[in-house]
Amino acid sequence: MPKIKVAIGLLLYVTSCMGLLIAPAYISLPLTAYSADFIASHGPRIPAFSRAALSVMPHATAICFSVLGSSLLLAFLAFRRVEERDTRLYWIGVLANINFYAVLFLFGMVLIGFFLLPKLANGI
Secondary structure, eight states: OHHHHHHHHHHHHHHHHHHHHHHHHHHSHHHHHSOGGGTGGGOSOOOHHHHHHHHHGGGHHHHHHHHHHHHHHHHHHHHHHOOOHHHHHHHHHHHHHHHHHHHHHHHHHIIIIIIIHHHHHTTO
16 A cells, blocks of 8 residues: 555656646747737736736746756655655655646636636726
8 A cells, every 4th residue: 555655646746747847838828829919909907917927927937947946856855854755755745736736826827817807807
């Protein structure tokens, strides 16, 4: 049973790291498919969250790679410093959750700030 827990924990961590590697391509894709003027095409009102999303989207690569780098460093430290296997798995699980939440936050920012809020603010 402990080997299965280790395998599942490492699988979750590796998939979260892969999500951080793949996410920047899909986060910056709406800027290339549409333009930065897409938000203003719905009407005169532009929400502040949409402006923030528009300013974050070009920097998605830097955000994801910095989160990935710090996650890999902390995972290395968890394997070097922690002696107990269950505690290592706990910290690897925490790092996987942080990675998944970073990707979820960026995708949510694109969905809500780039697509939904401009339409709702202008009553479309």
